[in-house]
Amino acid sequence: MTMRITEGMTRRTVLxxxxxxxxxxxxxxxxxxxxxxxxxxxxxxxxxxxxxxxSGELEGFKQYKSNVDDGVGWVTATETALSRITxxxxxxxxxxxxxxxxxxxxxxxEGIAAEIEALTEAVKQEANVxxxxxxxxxxxxxxxxxxxxxxxxxxxxxxxxxxxxxGKGVSIGVNVNIQTILGNGAAAGDxxxxxxxxxxxxxxxxxxxxxxxxxxxxDLERLSANIDELTRVRAVVGATTNRLETAGxxxxxxxxxxxxxxxxxxxxxxxEALVTYSSEQAAYETALRSGAKLIQPSLMDxxx
Amino acid sequence: MGxxxxxxxxxALRGLIAQQEALDITGHNIANANTLxxxxxxxxxxxxRALRINTGSSAGNGKAELGTGVDVTGVTRARDxxxxxxxxxxAMRLGGxxxxxxGMETIEGxxxxxxxTGISQELQTFWTDWEGLANSPEDSAARQAVIEAGxxxxxSLAELNQQLTYAAEVAEGEYASIAGKGGEVEAKAKELAxxxxxxxxxxxxxxxxxxxxxxxxxxxxxxxxxxQVSVTExxxxxxxxxxxxxxxxxxxxxxxxxxxxxxxxxxxxxxxLELVEPGGTIESFRGELNAFAEGLADAVNAxxxxxxxxxxxxxxxxxxxxxxxxxxxAAEVQTASDGSVGGNDIATAIGAxxxxxxxxxxxxxxxxxxxxMNEARSGETNAQALLxxxxxxxxxxxxxxLDEEMTNLQRFQRGYEASARAMxxxxxxxxxxxxxxxxxxx
Numbered sequence: 001m002t003m004r005i006t007e008g009m010t011r012r013t014v015l016x017x018x019x020x021x022x023x024x025x026x027x028x029x030x031x032x033x034x035x036x037x038x039x040x041x042x043x044x045x046x047x048x049x050x051x052x053x054x055s056g057e058l059e060g061f062k063q064y065k066s067n068v069d070d071g072v073g074w075v076t077a078t079e080t081a082l083s084r085i086t087x088x089x090x091x092x093x094x095x096x097x098x099x100x101x102x103x104x105x106x107x108x109x110e111g112i113a114a115e116i117e118a119l120t121e122a123v124k125q126e127a128n129v130x131x132x133x134x135x136x137x138x139x140x141x142x143x144x145x146x147x148x149x150x151x152x153x154x155x156x157x158x159x160x161x162x163x164x165x166x167g168k169g170v171s172i173g174v175n176v177n178i179q180t181i182l183g184n185g186a187a188a189g190d191x192x193x194x195x196x197x198x199x200x201x202x203x204x205x206x207x208x209x210x211x212x213x214x215x216x217x218x219d220l221e222r223l224s225a226n227i228d229e230l231t232r233v234r235a236v237v238g239a240t241t242n243r244l245e246t247a248g249x250x251x252x253x254x255x256x257x258x259x260x261x262x263x264x265x266x267x268x269x270x271x272e273a274l275v276t277y278s279s280e281q282a283a284y285e286t287a288l289r290s291g292a293k294l295i296q297p298s299l300m301d302x303x304x
Numbered sequence: 305m306g307x308x309x310x311x312x313x314x315x316a317l318r319g320l321i322a323q324q325e326a327l328d329i330t331g332h333n334i335a336n337a338n339t340l341x342x343x344x345x346x347x348x349x350x351x352x353r354a355l356r357i358n359t360g361s362s363a364g365n366g367k368a369e370l371g372t373g374v375d376v377t378g379v380t381r382a383r384d385x386x387x388x389x390x391x392x393x394x395a396m397r398l399g400g401x402x403x404x405x406x407g408m409e410t411i412e413g414x415x416x417x418x419x420x421t422g423i424s425q426e427l428q429t430f431w432t433d434w435e436g437l438a439n440s441p442e443d444s445a446a447r448q449a450v451i452e453a454g455x456x457x458x459x460s461l462a463e464l465n466q467q468l469t470y471a472a473e474v475a476e477g478e479y480a481s482i483a484g485k486g487g488e489v490e491a492k493a494k495e496l497a498x499x500x501x502x503x504x505x506x507x508x509x510x511x512x513x514x515x516x517x518x519x520x521x522x523x524x525x526x527x528x529x530x531x532q533v534s535v536t537e538x539x540x541x542x543x544x545x546x547x548x549x550x551x552x553x554x555x556x557x558x559x560x561x562x563x564x565x566x567x568x569x570x571x572x573x574x575x576x577l578e579l580v581e582p583g584g585t586i587e588s589f590r591g592e593l594n595a596f597a598e599g600l601a602d603a604v605n606a607x608x609x610x611x612x613x614x615x616x617x618x619x620x621x622x623x624x625x626x627x628x629x630x631x632x633x634a635a636e637v638q639t640a641s642d643g644s645v646g647g648n649d650i651a652t653a654i655g656a657x658x659x660x661x662x663x664x665x666x667x668x669x670x671x672x673x674x675x676x677m678n679e680a681r682s683g684e685t686n687a688q689a690l691l692x693x694x695x696x697x698x699x700x701x702x703x704x705x706l707d708e709e710m711t712n713l714q715r716f717q718r719g720y721e722a723s724a725r726a727m728x729x730x731x732x733x734x735x736x737x738x739x740x741x742x743x744x745x746x
Contacts, residue, residue: 003697003700004700004701004703004705004708005700005705006699006700006703006704006705006706006708007337007704007705007706007707008337008338008699008703008704009696009699009700009703012692012695012696012699013696016692036418038418040412040413040417040674040677041412041415041417041418041670041671041673041674041677041678042412042674042675042677042678042681043674043678044674044678045671045672045673045674045675045677045678046671046675048417048418048667048670048671048674049667049668049670049671049674051418052417052418052424052663052666052667052670053659053663053664053667055418055424055425055428056424056427056428056431056658056659056663056667057659059428059431059432059658060431060658060659062432063431063432063435063436063655063658066435066436066439067435067438067439070439132440133442134440134442134646138646139644139646140640140642140644140645140646140647140648141644141645141646142441142442142644142645142646143442143645143646158644160640160642160644160646160647162646162647162648163438163648163649163652164438164439165435165438165652165655165656168656168659169656171652266418298706298707298710299706299707299710299711300706300710303710303714
């Protein structure tokens with residue numbers, strides 16, 4: 001026996017079909033207007049979890065990138081300061097060679113000594129350089145200038161390292177411990193730059209044959225050794241700059257990859273959604289039209 | 305045995321009466337075409353008892369049966385009990401899943417995930433602020449920023465927790481209003497008991513009270529959306545209705561026993577109970593949210609106190625989501641374990657928590673809410689489709705088809721007219737007999 005079909009059934013079927021199409025249209029509309037495939041966790045629970053993870057990852061990459069940029073700024077400031085210190089020390093070396101020459105009288109040597117002292121002060125001033133209001137050569141004591149200007153040559157900072165995180169679990173030290181170059185002055189006798197510069201000034205002023213010998217011999221050697229050390233440290237800083245820049249480029253690539261993944265998980269394919277929307281809309285209109293035709297007629301229209 | 309002269313009139317009258325009753329029932333069907341729960345009715349007729357007559361013929365045995373017309377034997381309703389059982393089973397499932405979806409929608413909405421306003425975004429901001437602080441540990445604005453981000457996380461967690469409480473309260477309130485004294489269950493039970501009484505007295509008199517039966521079936525359908533209904537029919541026409549896992553029958557004869565204790569009523573009440581009961585959905589969501597809040601606080605505090613500093617977050621154990629707060633001032637925010645102004649190992653380590661177990665535990669929580677919601681939604685769609693299919697079949701059996709009723713109207717009207725015509729024909733025959741017979745030559 002065929003199924004009896006009543007008006008109620010026809011009406012309900014038409015309504016249900018219209019409702020189903022309409023709800024698909026609404027969902028598509030929501031996706032298209034928000035631009036997201038997932039508008040609530042239940043749309044795709046695992047996609048939602050993945051979206052949260054990926055957007056966290058993306059935030060992380062952005063932050064690493066900003067850490068790298070900050071690190072580059074810091075290292076550039078360091079490099080500039082070290083380059084100025086090198087220039088100053090080169091000038092001191094020229095003066096030393098000049099002062100070691102016995103053709104200079106004591107008066108001339110006194111003059112050179114005064115200039116060396118001024119250069120020493122300049123070196124300390126360079127060491128007190130700041131980046132973003134922070135002393136970059138004071139270790140982690142960034143609010144304390146590493147060297148007081150004037151006679152005292154004691155390093156006032158600490159040996160802390162300033163780290164920048166440039167990737168998950170990867171960090172890089174961006175500061176230079178200036179104490180290993182400048183040292184703690186003549187009182188410490190550590191053969192570092194300030195000690196040597198103070199000794200040179202003292203030898204220039206000393207005026208004895210031994211002083212003149214030292215100027216030509218040990219002082220020159222010790223100063224050259226310090227210049228070598230400066231060059232070595234600058235090479236390290238240069239390498240850090242390279243590492244940061246490489247990391248920056250890599251982070252941009254990672255960020256892009258992660259953004260792409262996020263977009264694949266979370267974003268709606270607009271072209272596809274629009275095509276689906278149009279076909280659903282056509283289906284809806286057809287359902288409306290056929291529904292209207294189906295509901296209208298009855299036997300009553302034909303009975304006399 | 306002879307036959308009465310007027311027997312034919314009687315036969316025609318029976319026909320008129322039967323056709324008229326059939327017309328009446330057709331009218332009743334049409335009137336109730338859109339009545340919820342109505343089953344189409346049919347007049348059942350049978351040929352009335354025949355008269356044994358002598359034919360006076362020598363052929364055969366000289367006997368014959370002379371038909372006397374039609375008798376209306378009853379009015380039946382088109383109903384399939386098996387479909388009723390199927391309908392109620394699906395209605396119970398749908399009632400439960402729909403209530404579950406409705407109850408959890410508040411929670412899903414409050415999550416606001418994935419999006420710009422959810423907790424995951426705040427969590428990312430929190431980590432970013434710590435990393436920002438790591439880049440400039442001397443900056444007091446950066447310290448204030450981590451405090452504000454921490455507070456804002458606490459507020460959002462407390463709000464979400466509040467939404468869970470609210471969802472539980474709504475579900476509890478709805479349960480009480482349905483199952484409590486004077487609620488929907490009791491009202492329906494009372495009506496069922498009244499109907500039982502009325503049906504019993506009709507049945508005792510031998511009549512099938514179709515409309516009362518329809519009404520009772522409709523009440524049972526509605527009741528089965530609220531919980532599991534078991535129906536046992538007694539010989540006197542009454543039904544004993546068991547509800548959920550209540551100890552005593554909800555309705556027995558004309559007696560109602562309500563309210564009763566339910567632990568697993570199924571249907572809508574079952575879903576509401578499952579949402580709010582200890583160990584139920586909402587409590588387990590809250591447990592996961594608390595575990596996340598406390599995991600976050602513990603992970604941050606463990607690093608923050610490394611240099612001997614104070615804990616960053618405070619919370620009341622077991623109520624982490626509701627009580628998470630920031631315990632430090634800007635000056636007390638720790639950035640370096642050695643206490644140096646420019647050191648950033650603590651801030652860096654806290655920032656590095658991003659993407660770790662804390663983030664994962666929140667993502668897992670959201671995924672779980674989504675999964676449960678998704679299951680409930682697709683279950684609801686599925687149950688709705690099954691219920692529609694059963695409804696369809698039931699409607700096919702019991703529903704009023706106007707085309708059919710119009711045809712019947714036509715049929716019975718013609719039947720009535722024809723019976724009247726038969727009566728006219730007899731009348732004319734009798735007219736000849738009574739008025740003209742014996743008037744020869746007049």
